[in-house]
Amino acid sequence: MSKRKVTEIVEELALPIVEEEGLELVDVEYKKEGANWFLRIFIDKPGGVDIEDCGRVSEKLSDKLDEVDPIPDSYFLEVSSPGAERPLKKPADYQRAIGKNVYITTYEPLDGKKVFEGVLKSYDEEAIVVEEMNKEVSIPLEKIASARLSIVF
Structure with missing residues (x-):
């Protein structure tokens, strides 16, 4: 499955979870670094996100990804803030x-x-x-x- 297809599917799965938490889905990345694949979800809200926000989204999204199983490779899931130099996409x-x-x-x-x-x-x-x-x-x-x-x- 292409990286683009993975990010599109994950975005569809993540969006309702992120919005339910009152957060914004900023970006989804799926990339290989060395021998490992990383699925990165970037979330935000006015005033910034904290570790609890990231933890709640990570837990719910991990359960959803296990249920749907859209990614054939093993990967590391990371949920974080986009940081001060946030990407502009939308x-x-x-x-x-x-x-x-x-x-x-x-x-x-x-x-x-x-x-x-x-x-x-x-x-x-x-x-x-x-x-x-x-x-x-x-x-x-x-x-x-x-x-x-x-x-x-």
């Missing part, structure tokens, strides 16, 4: 990030660059606008390889 993620510092990579160069870091000024269905060193750059959504919040020190 429209709501971009909306919440307006006015915050972001780190964007693109699939191909735009104006000779593939990495943009600055303040997210706006978002719509077509593109985002990032202010980088007092210059606004419009980045089409289909060109974005990855996007996340960025901590400025």
Whole structure:
């Protein structure tokens, strides 16, 4: 089974559990690191999640995964916060990030660059606008390889 298919199935299984707990499902990752597979579930809520939130979701999701058994390989289940540099994937993620510092990579160069870091000024269905060193750059959504919040020190 493909990694993409696994994450889609797990997302369908995890979403009701996460929402029942009053949390947001941020992302699902299924990746091999060394000899081991890891299934990572990232959850959040206003003010952040704590160890109890992660534990409740992990326990309920583990039971559901054992029941449905959608993954043929053995794996380690990890449930955690997305962290301070949370990925931006959904429209709501971009909306919440307006006015915050972001780190964007693109699939191909735009104006000779593939990495943009600055303040997210706006978002719509077509593109985002990032202010980088007092210059606004419009980045089409289909060109974005990855996007996340960025901590400025």
